[in-house]
Amino acid sequence: MPEANATPRVWVLDAYRSGEKTQVRALAQGLGWPYEIKTLRYRKKEIRTTLFRGRDLRGVDLPASDPLSAPWPDLVISMGMRNEPVARWIKDQSGGRTRLVFLGRLWADPAHFDLVITTPQYRVPDRPNVLRNALPLHPLTPERLETARAHWAPKLAHLPRPYLTLNIGGPSGPYAFGARASARLLRDTMALAKTRGGSLLISSSARTPPEAIAAFAAQTDVPMQLYRFRPNDPENPYLGFLAIADEIIVTADSISMLSEAYATGKPVHMFDLGAGTLSMRHDALVAIGERAQARALARHDPDRPDLSLGALAYRALMRWGWKHLSRDISQMHLRLARSGRMTWLGEPVRPASDTPPPSDMARALDRINALVGRS
Known part of the structure; x- marks a missing residue:
């Protein structure tokens, strides 16, 4: 001491x-x-x-x-x-x-x-x-966000508001992220962007699959600023995109990105990487014993998930292996959704808060x- x-x-x-x-x-x-x-x-x-x-x-x-x-x-x-x-x-x-x-x-x-x-x-x-x-700890403060906003707002002033920021992660544990998830992310993001009538500000990460970047790079229906991740890039606009966003979409594989998005106080949409019985929402309901609701959710889901040997092996470890070897991020998703802190992409949005989120x-x-x- x-x-x-x-x-x-x-x-x-x-x-x-x-x-x-x-x-x-x-x-x-x-x-x-x-x-x-x-x-x-x-x-x-x-x-x-x-x-x-x-x-x-x-x-x-x-x-x-x-x-x-x-x-x-x-x-x-x-x-x-x-x-x-x-x-x-x-x-x-x-x-x-x-x-x-x-x-x-x-x-x-x-x-x-x-x-x-x-x-x-x-x-x-x-x-x-x-x-x-x-949520995990993060270095975002109101001061850092304001500095990032002041730096990036003039550079993006040519794009019409509102700004819809999208942060894309990648495959994680039991959730694959390939062509199917990329196509769904594009479809659901574009639907929200067209409803809002503004612009997309998109950040990729080191784990983002090329299919996801290619899908957004090819779209021409909505004004957009797309950042392709580069290591140690001093001009990475990630913080700036968060700071000036009116709403934020985050692929729900990254709890850290969800935590940082939540810290802004803006409405946050979580994107479910999986679908059907391999969706994040399904896993969360099964984990708390709400199996009938999980079956109904999977039955009415028209989409199909990506599959990978790594993700399936991780699922097997979660189910039959030593529990300590795996992490269950579906528990985080469930708490965030049921607390009203965030919503799943496609569901009614949580209103923005004028008060800082709990620290x-x-x-x-x-x-x-x-x-x-x-x-």
């Missing part, structure tokens, strides 16, 4: 997936304290730590990683399976003084961490030190401040 009124020393064990990087950095930035990012490289053939969830550095390629040495931090923020043993090792080196905050899914017992911040798609058990937020970040920051004696 830091001395009274002293600024805590914070380490971020950097995540190794882009969505996870966003979450841990957003939390560190939200605290408002200086922090040091520790980038680690991992030994691909080390399986003991992975299997037995230890508290050591066997899985880390130490010469290729940032140094981990005293003075030890007061707080470690991390996410991702490979970082669990590292965080626990750091706490041991500090004599138990370091506080550990872990995000997302845990493989070890939550008792090994001081605070676990998770969301409903992960099967983390309920414990006093587990904070279950509605999961504020809840997380309050818990961390109390953890390090700063409340």
Whole structure:
């Protein structure tokens, strides 16, 4: 624990997936304290730590990683399976003084961490030190959105309003995303855009299938600005498109994109990647035991889903495998739809709110401040 009124020393064990990087950095930035990012490289053939969830550095390629040495931090923020043993090792080196905050899914017992911040798609058990937020943490603030709006609004002023922003993800877990989903996304998005009479602002991502980009690139019925994703592009308009949107459509494979869209306070439509018995809506109803409603939904769905071996294998794992190995994002969709926070594309839209949405970040920051004696 830091001395009274002293600024805590914070380490971020950097995540190794882009969505996870966003979450841990957003939390560190939200605290408002200086922090040091520790980038680690991992030994691909080390399986003991992975299997037995230890508290050591066997899985880390130490010469290729940032140094981990005293003075030890007061707080470690991390996410991702490979970082669990590292965080626990750091706490041991500090004599138990370091506080550990872990995000997302845990493989070890939550008792090994001081605070676990998770969301409903992960099967983390309920414990006093587990904070279950509605959506993943993100770095969007009103100030960042306003900066993005000021930058992009003049560049898009030639397009007629209202603006309908579409953020396209890609295949995820049990949901394939190919030609059929791309065609449905185009059909349903165009139907809404024509009803609104405005323009489309479309952002793709690293996972977006080429079929989806090609489908929108070929349409000429609605004015449009289409961004094709490029890594590390300083002119990526993603934030700008969110900031100036009147309504937002998000493919529901990405919980992070849904979280960021929700943070704008604009009406948000979720696009279901699947169809019939392989739809996200069907899975959510089955998960809560509403099988008759799920069957009725599938029976009246005229569309057909994309199929892939990877998605079908993931479904088999969810049904018959160890539950902890998979995540169930349909639980997130169900909560978002039934809470009125979002609607499925094609259903009546939720009105825009004049008040900021509830802040999961504020809840997380309050818990961390109390953890390090700063409340």
